[in-house]
Amino acid sequence: MDLQLVDFRKGYLTEPIRKGFGRGLLAVGKINEQVVACCADLTESTQMSLFAEAYPERFFELGVAEQNLVTVGSGLAAGGKIPYVSSYAAFNPGRNYEQIRTTICINDRPVKIVGSHAGVSVGPDGATHQMLEDIILMRGLPNMVVLSPGDSIEAEKCTIAMASNPRPNYLRLAREASAIFTTKDTPFEIGKAYVYESGQDLTVIATGAMTFQALLSIDLLYKDGIDVEVIHVPTIKPLDTTTILDSLKKTKACVVIEEGQVNGGLGGAIAELSSEFFPVPIVRLGIQDRFGESGKPDELLKYFGLDANHIRLAAHDVLIKKG
Amino acid sequence: MIQHSFERLEIIANDIRIDIIKMLEHAGSGHSAGPLGEVEIYVALYFAILNHDPTRPDWPERDIMIQSNGHCVPVRYVTLAHAGYIDRKELMTLRQFGSRLQGHPERLKLLALESTSGPLGSGLSQAAGLALAFRLDNQLKRRIYCVMGDGEIDEGNVWEAAMFVAKNKLSNLVAIIDRNNIQIDGFTENVMPLEDLRAKWEAFGWHVIEIDGNNIEAVIDALEMAKAITEKPVMIIAYTIPGKGVDFMEDNFKWHGVTPDHKQAKLALNELRTLRGKITSEHL
Numbered sequence: 102m103d104l105q106l107v108d109f110r111k112g113y114l115t116e117p118i119r120k121g122f123g124r125g126l127l128a129v130g131k132i133n134e135q136v137v138a139c140c141a142d143l144t145e146s147t148q149m150s151l152f153a154e155a156y157p158e159r160f161f162e163l164g165v166a167e168q169n170l171v172t173v174g175s176g177l178a179a180g181g182k183i184p185y186v187s188s189y190a191a192f193n194p195g196r197n198y199e200q201i202r203t204t205i206c207i208n209d210r211p212v213k214i215v216g217s218h219a220g221v222s223v224g225p226d227g228a229t230h231q232m233l234e235d236i237i238l239m240r241g242l243p244n245m246v247v248l249s250p251g252d253s254i255e256a257e258k259c260t261i262a263m264a265s266n267p268r269p270n271y272l273r274l275a276r277e278a279s280a281i282f283t284t285k286d287t288p289f290e291i292g293k294a295y296v297y298e299s300g301q302d303l304t305v306i307a308t309g310a311m312t313f314q315a316l317l318s319i320d321l322l323y324k325d326g327i328d329v330e331v332i333h334v335p336t337i338k339p340l341d342t343t344t345i346l347d348s349l350k351k352t353k354a355c356v357v358i359e360e361g362q363v364n365g366g367l368g369g370a371i372a373e374l375s376s377e378f379f380p381v382p383i384v385r386l387g388i389q390d391r392f393g394e395s396g397k398p399d400e401l402l403k404y405f406g407l408d409a410n411h412i413r414l415a416a417h418d419v420l421i422k423k424g
Numbered sequence: 425m426i427q428h429s430f431e432r433l434e435i436i437a438n439d440i441r442i443d444i445i446k447m448l449e450h451a452g453s454g455h456s457a458g459p460l461g462e463v464e465i466y467v468a469l470y471f472a473i474l475n476h477d478p479t480r481p482d483w484p485e486r487d488i489m490i491q492s493n494g495h496c497v498p499v500r501y502v503t504l505a506h507a508g509y510i511d512r513k514e515l516m517t518l519r520q521f522g523s524r525l526q527g528h529p530e531r532l533k534l535l536a537l538e539s540t541s542g543p544l545g546s547g548l549s550q551a552a553g554l555a556l557a558f559r560l561d562n563q564l565k566r567r568i569y570c571v572m573g574d575g576e577i578d579e580g581n582v583w584e585a586a587m588f589v590a591k592n593k594l595s596n597l598v599a600i601i602d603r604n605n606i607q608i609d610g611f612t613e614n615v616m617p618l619e620d621l622r623a624k625w626e627a628f629g630w631h632v633i634e635i636d637g638n639n640i641e642a643v644i645d646a647l648e649m650a651k652a653i654t655e656k657p658v659m660i661i662a663y664t665i666p667g668k669g670v671d672f673m674e675d676n677f678k679w680h681g682v683t684p685d686h687k688q689a690k691l692a693l694n695e696l697r698t699l700r701g702k703i704t705s706e707h708l
Contacts, residue, residue: 137560161556161592169584172546176553179488179539181561184553200546200581208531208540 104297105286109316115278118310119217121253122274123148125260126185130156133264137177139163139186141170147187147217147274167192171200171212178210183264190216190232190273198238205269206242213263214239215272220309220360221388221405222277222398231393237365239271240338246291247338249273249359249367251312252281255335258289266291275360277398279310294341296348300330303354303416303423306345308334308367311358311386317409322416329416337367345371346379354423355383356415360407363387382422384415428471433640436506437467441669442696443502443515449689451518454527457666457679458573459499461604461638465662466503468643469569478508481536487566488538488554492547493573493602494528495681500537501525509536545579547572548599552585555594567651570599575607578616583628589657590629598650598658599630602637604666606677621661630659637662669696 130136137159140149153160174186205212219232239247250256263270307315312333322329357368368385474487505512517523524534528542551570558566635642650658667673670692
């Protein structure tokens with residue numbers, strides 16, 4: 102497969118991932134008149150503003166009321182619409198989990214839940230606003246599709262693809278400017294994981310902006326004489342088990358990295374899959390059963406071990422276990 | 425739609441109560457008081473007000489009824505049976521493994537339910553979403569009805585919806601609160617006072633109509649009147665007697681979440697069957 106990735110070794114641009122969501126919503130709103138958008142007093146910062154300005158009759162402001170946000174969304178979907186409902190991930194799905202479970206998932210309504218500002222990279226806002234448990238909450242729900250694009254370009258494609266997906270969807274977006282490593286020609290399909298780098302010694306599996314760190318780890322590990330395979334997982338549920346198991350069978354060692362709780366997050370998902378179908382040593386990088394705290398995004402990511410250097414250390418660790 | 429006389433509707437209501445008792449006794453678990461108290465509301469909706477077609481539960485022009493207080497679903501199942509959506513025999517499968525009649529309403533099991541509910545406080549928001557969708561599609565003749573319990577308006581989600589519906593002047597939506605004054609832990613005014621309920625909804629921007637919710641004529645009148653009110657969304661506060669029609673259940677909050685045993689059911693059925701004769705005589 103020609104992945105058409107950015108040649109990031111020569112340089113790259115950065116942009117907040119949610120900007121891609123804003124552009125994607127505008128684009129899909131233009132081609133599909135059933136698309137509507139609802140926001141809970143965060144129109145600008147979740148980047149719904151582009152859609153709101155272009156299609157004011159299809160945009161609804163609900164105020165700071167996240168329970169109403171998703172339940173109105175359920176009703177709009179019952180009326181044949183494709184509602185995108187956005188707020189910060191800490192509140193959506195943090196506050197309105199039961200409403201999502203009952204009125205959207207048991208009901209199987211194609212509501213598109215958008216949680217922005219996920220992860221520790223919200224930075225100075227601190228623990229309350231650094232949503233780290235959203236993947237766990239959403240991945241446990243039958244019917245729900247969980248999406249975590251790696252950069253703004255992929256977020257745009259993802260947002261457009263969600264409109265034609267018949268299931269409830271959760272789209273996880275980070276706040277900070279993130280490296281752009283995909284191009285408009287890089288393949289993206291809901292439900293697929295992508296092998297961005299082929300290798301023999303171990304597999305690094307990443308989601309969201311952490312995939313860029315996984316890409317940066319390739320050269321670090323090469324210098325250590327380690328041939329790494331990198332898999333990008335923009336769809337956490339349903340997991341592309343074929344791609345992942347094929348890789349684990351080849352490399353027999355794995356490092357997972359995500360900007361969220363490893364217990365029950367992508368790390369949990371990979372550990373479940375591996376232990377049931379092809380056990381290999383795994384090291385899970387992410388937040389280890391604690392909350393975040395205030396700080397600059399970069400210093401927090403480093404503190405929590407969410408960078409290429411920590412992938413390198415984890416790789417050595419897991420290779421010792423592999424023997 | 426067939427026009428029924430009030431006398432006929434009262435007889436249907438009584439027959440529905442009889443079937444509610446039978447199905448609850450058979451199921452052995454579920455809620456009794458609320459469903460019995462709401463019978464006239466459901467008869468008014470399904471036999472006089474809703475634009476619907478029991479042979480086509482997915483008819484694209486139908487009115488939509490959202491039941492927010494899902495625990496009262498027995499009254500809806502029985503009404504759906506009497507209206508022709510399902511076979512009356514199926515009522516005896518309530519809460520059994522493999523039944524379409526789940527303990528709380530589940531749309532994917534039975535499409536006529538329109539939504540899935542049970543956890544309280546989220547029906548009005550869904551009704552609001554539907555009302556917005558119909559307005560966007562210029563389906564102005566389609567109306568959305570939402571039946572809520574009174575205990576459930578303790579939920580904050582209800583008041584989020586109350587503001588949102590009023591802001592958007594969703595006059596194609598009519599909400600009905602079953603004001604029966606009881607909830608699981610006791611009387612609503614002891615558990616969490618709701619009064620002054622009328623003033624609260626009016627302050628939130630709603631047009632409020634208060635009625636005797638066990639008087640079929642009053643319920644139909646209020647629902648007809650609601651169609652003429654276009655400036656504001658309409659809230660009908662329907663005062664009902666929980667356990668209505670069965671003397672030993674009426675106004676007793678202990679019957680909120682339990683079902684009659686065989687002896688109690690026999691007593692109740694005897695009372696309801698005798699009542700049927702009285703309805704006819706009153707209209708003579």
